[in-house]
Amino acid sequence: MKKKFIIIGGxxxxxxxxxxxxxxxxxxxxxxxEGSNKVLQKVKVSGxxxxxxxxxxxxxxxxxxxxxxxxxxxxxxxxxxxxxDTMEWFSTRGVSLKIEDDNRIFPExxxxxxxxxxxxxxxxxxxxxxxTSARVDCIEKKDDQFVxxxxxxxxxxxxxxxxxxxxxxxxxIMEELGHTIIKPVPSxxxxxxxxxxxxxIPGISVPKxxxxxxxxxxxxxxxxxxxxxxxxxxxxxxxxxxxxxxLSKKGYNFEIEVNWLSKKQESVLEFLKSQKKKRAKKQVxxxxxxxxxxxxxxxxxxxxxxISSDSQWAQLSNKQLEDIxxxxxxxxxxxxxxxxxxxxxxxxxxxDLKEINFKRFESKLHSNLFFAGEVLNIDAxxxxxxxxxxxxGAWIVAKSI
Numbered sequence: 001m002k003k004k005f006i007i008i009g010g011x012x013x014x015x016x017x018x019x020x021x022x023x024x025x026x027x028x029x030x031x032x033x034e035g036s037n038k039v040l041q042k043v044k045v046s047g048x049x050x051x052x053x054x055x056x057x058x059x060x061x062x063x064x065x066x067x068x069x070x071x072x073x074x075x076x077x078x079x080x081x082x083x084x085d086t087m088e089w090f091s092t093r094g095v096s097l098k099i100e101d102d103n104r105i106f107p108e109x110x111x112x113x114x115x116x117x118x119x120x121x122x123x124x125x126x127x128x129x130x131x132t133s134a135r136v137d138c139i140e141k142k143d144d145q146f147v148x149x150x151x152x153x154x155x156x157x158x159x160x161x162x163x164x165x166x167x168x169x170x171x172x173i174m175e176e177l178g179h180t181i182i183k184p185v186p187s188x189x190x191x192x193x194x195x196x197x198x199x200x201i202p203g204i205s206v207p208k209x210x211x212x213x214x215x216x217x218x219x220x221x222x223x224x225x226x227x228x229x230x231x232x233x234x235x236x237x238x239x240x241x242x243x244x245x246x247l248s249k250k251g252y253n254f255e256i257e258v259n260w261l262s263k264k265q266e267s268v269l270e271f272l273k274s275q276k277k278k279r280a281k282k283q284v285x286x287x288x289x290x291x292x293x294x295x296x297x298x299x300x301x302x303x304x305x306x307i308s309s310d311s312q313w314a315q316l317s318n319k320q321l322e323d324i325x326x327x328x329x330x331x332x333x334x335x336x337x338x339x340x341x342x343x344x345x346x347x348x349x350x351x352d353l354k355e356i357n358f359k360r361f362e363s364k365l366h367s368n369l370f371f372a373g374e375v376l377n378i379d380a381x382x383x384x385x386x387x388x389x390x391x392x393g394a395w396i397v398a399k400s401i
Contacts, residue, residue: 002029005401006148006157008136009164010034012043013373013390015119015128017161020398022126028401030128033150035135035167040116042165046387047104051112053090054083054391055384056103066385068187068242069348070378073358074389081395083388093118104384136164139173141366159401161370163394166347170375174351178365182377184349185248189240191256192337193230197300197327202228204297210259211235214332218243221262226297229339231258234382240338241381244348252338259329261292269325276321280314293328301327346386350377360400361393370397 005021007014010032022030032039046052057063060078064071087097087105095118096108107114123130138149139160146157164170171181204226212219220242222235240247247254261268275289284307288298303309305323307316351371355364363369372393380386 002027003158004029004031004156005159005161006146006155007032007161007163008148008170009162009167009373009375010036010039010130010132011163011165011373011390012040012387013165013375013394014161014163015040015123016391017163017370017372017394017398018128019119019122019126020395021401022123022128024398025401026127030126031155032123032128032130033134033136033148033155034130034132035164037133039130039132040119043115043119044112046112047106047384049112050106050110051115052104052106052382052384052387053097053115054086054105054388056083056099056105058082058084063385063388066383067378067380067389068244070353070376070380070389073353073356074378074392077358077361077392077396080399081392085395086388086391089391090115090118093122102383136170136173139177141177144368146369159368159370161372161394161397162351162375163372163390165374166350167375171350177369179355179363180352182349182352184347185244186338186340186346187241187244187348187379188237188346188382189338189340190227190232191230191236191240191333191335192252192339193333193335195230195333197304197331198226198230198333199300201226201296201300204294205233206260206292206294206297208262208292209235210262211239212257213239213243213247214255214257216243216246216254218246224258224260230335231333237382241346241348241379244379247338252335254335256333256335258331258333260297260331261290261328263329265325265329268329269322272321272325273318276313276316278313280312282313283309284311284313284316285309290328304331346379347374348377348379350375353377359396361397362400370400372397 005028007018018030018032064075098108134150140147146160148155206224209224210221220239223233224235225233285302288295304327373390
């Protein structure tokens with residue numbers, strides 16, 4: 001009789017584990033149980049619908065630095081299955097990938113459907129059985145097996161993988177089996193800010209800003225994007241990931257200081273003084289003196305410095321030049337809430353990592369109970385890293401079985 005491998009969750013980690021397990025052991029019966037009527041929905045929306053498959057970082061010691069939670073635990077696993085292995089896996093299945101300038105890796109088709117089709121075709125070819133609208137109500141340990149009860153039927157598993165992402169109901173079931181759940185909080189979110197300096201200029205971005213949360217040690221550098229509701233972009237998203245727990249405790253009400261140029265205020269002031277001589281008869285508001293600062297945002301900075309729109313450079317006092325330099329390097333904004341980044345929702349929290357054997361991604365409490373993906377208390381900054389965690393964990397589970 002074939003042994004049964006049941007996977008709870010029809011997402012990235014679930015499909016990756018199912019396909020690899022079925023291919024590595026053709027005598028294994030592999031079954032995916034998905035609670036909704038659709039599979040791979042996170043894959044569909046990731047990377048703005050293009051699917052950010054992984055990141056072009058090929059050294060385990062460097063890759064782990066992108067994980068606010070899971071850094072220590074993933075170092076060993078990344079030596080087993082890495083970003084290069086991910087690229088090869090998709091390549092052997094006919095999916096061409098490309099590395100973009102920021103090192104994010106996407107399918108050449110620029111469509112997440114390419115990845116979804118690859119999974120569905122590979123799963124079917126490997127004999128993986130897929131059941132949708134199969135909501136898990138209960139899991140019981142019976143001798144060396146697991147009894148999985150869904151809303152429609154009951155299954156017996158010799159091996160069980162939990163790949164259900166941030167599914168509260170499944171976490172509750174895991175608690176009943178004795179596992180500890182670290183309370184989930186959002187990660188990778190944008191900042192809601194109501195400030196005149198950001199009004200009416202959505203879409204404006206700066207390439208290299210430095211942002212810090214006041215009264216904390218949280219700080220990040222990266223591109224910033226002004227949105228209809230406040231600030232986004234890699235700099236903000238990295239800050240939200242590393243500060244997920246602390247910002248949750250603050251109730252998402254705090255102050256940030258933004259250095260739009262990532263330059264010292266003193267050096268900016270000296271440069272502005274040189275511009276005063278160089279542009280003496282020109283109106284200050286008409287042209288940005290920094291190519292990193294778009295004209296429309298420059299206008300906002302000048303208005304915020306309380307300089308009239310018809311002022312010429314020669315008319316500016318040292319105090320006014322200092323005010324401009326501070327707006328450019330020490331802008332303080334009040335954050336009052338958060339918004340989900342696009343349609344992607346990542347959480348910090350999940351199964352306590354101390355209860356997992358990361359050589360196999362297996363429970364230390366129950367043999368043959370495995371975990372992969374976001375169900376664990378592992379999360380990363382934006383850029384394909386959360387998917388890489390899913391691929392690595394799922395592959396190691398399949399290999400272990």
